[in-house]
Amino acid sequence: MTARVALITGAARGIGAATVLRLARQGYAVLAVDRASDDPALPYPMGGADELAAVVRAAREHSPEIGEFVADVRDPAAVADAVAEAENRWGGLDVAVAAAGVIAGGVPLWEVPPDQERAVLEVNLNGVLNLARAAVPALLRRSRPRSGRFLAIASAAATRGLPMLAAYCAAKAGVAGLIHALGVELGDSGVTANAVSPGSTDTPILEESARLYDLSDAAAFAAQQPMRRVLDPDEVAAVLEFLAGPGSSAMTGAVVPVDGGLAL
Ligand SMILES: NC(=O)c1ccc[n+]([C@@H]2O[C@H](COP(=O)([O-])OP(=O)(O)OC[C@H]3O[C@@H](n4cnc5c(N)ncnc54)[C@H](O)[C@@H]3O)[C@@H](O)[C@H]2O)c1
Numbered sequence: 001m002t003a004r005v006a007l008i009t010g011a012a013r014g015i016g017a018a019t020v021l022r023l024a025r026q027g028y029a030v031l032a033v034d035r036a037s038d039d040p041a042l043p044y045p046m047g048g049a050d051e052l053a054a055v056v057r058a059a060r061e062h063s064p065e066i067g068e069f070v071a072d073v074r075d076p077a078a079v080a081d082a083v084a085e086a087e088n089r090w091g092g093l094d095v096a097v098a099a100a101g102v103i104a105g106g107v108p109l110w111e112v113p114p115d116q117e118r119a120v121l122e123v124n125l126n127g128v129l130n131l132a133r134a135a136v137p138a139l140l141r142r143s144r145p146r147s148g149r150f151l152a153i154a155s156a157a158a159t160r161g162l163p164m165l166a167a168y169c170a171a172k173a174g175v176a177g178l179i180h181a182l183g184v185e186l187g188d189s190g191v192t193a194n195a196v197s198p199g200s201t202d203t204p205i206l207e208e209s210a211r212l213y214d215l216s217d218a219a220a221f222a223a224q225q226p227m228r229r230v231l232d233p234d235e236v237a238a239v240l241e242f243l244a245g246p247g248s249s250a251m252t253g254a255v256v257p258v259d260g261g262l263a264l
Contacts, residue, residue, distance in 0.1 A: 010073075011034050014203035094148055226261030
């Protein structure tokens with residue numbers, strides 16, 4: 001039987017990287033996609049080419065069919081090329097995960113530098129739309145009965161008003177709305193659309209959030225989460241793995257909190 005094929009953006013580190021590893025362990029063919037370079041609009045480092053290569057190496061210990069692809073999710077043509085690469089290599093696409101994301105803020109909305117605000121909206125919302133535009137037709141190119149999965153990462157920020165992160169909240173609320181509507185649009189196609197909404201998870205985005213809030217480090221966010229700890233990226237990836245697989249067949253348009261109770 002041919003392995004299921006997945007494409008994951010934001011794959012160089014954090015939740016995207018943990019999801020690459022989870023799906024590789026399940027025997028998926030995975031195309032790991034990342035911009036793999038810093039974003040000139042943002043003051044903190046993105047995942048690097050060395051990190052992307054390390055994730056691919058680690059995943060190949062579990063599945064031989066792992067590839068890497070450098071693309072900026074803001075660029076629809078680059079995202080379409082990534083989807084084409086997965087289809088050409090492995091004959092189709094079953095799972096697309098939009099995990100690429102960035103954060104900026106730390107000052108009231110009206111004081112955020114416009115290029116940072118644009119980066120937050122364009123990567124976190126347009127990046128998901130760009131992946132949907134390219135990947136959903138590929139998921140639908142599989143013959144029936146399908147079990148295609150379009151997955152996105154929203155955030156507890158989709159439903160909570162987080163001060164000094166207004167553009168991030170707007171983008172993530174947009175992702176939640178997009179997933180609701182896409183789930184309905186895909187209807188009985190056999191392709192579903194779902195998202196997770198993580199709480200504070202131990203990745204470089206959380207370190208940057210700590211800097212924006214003048215906190216000593218990412219661990220300081222544990223205090224605001226009912227579980228009183230930050231989450232491990234693998235705990236979020238575990239739910240994405242479930243959503244990617246057959247067990248989630250009754251779910252579509254769902255935005256699942258994976259947040260240690262943060263949104264409650
Ligand atoms: N860590 C948290 O606490 C948390 C909470 C809620 C939601 N999220 C969301 O989870 C997702 C993953 O974030 P993370 O925590 O793993 O952060 P991270 O910074 O560790 O990883 C993000 C990855 O996305 C890549 N990326 C950034 N811009 C890109 C672009 N334009 N094109 C392609 N790749 C790009 C980066 O290079 C990096 O490898 C994001 O959507 C984030 O908003 C994270």
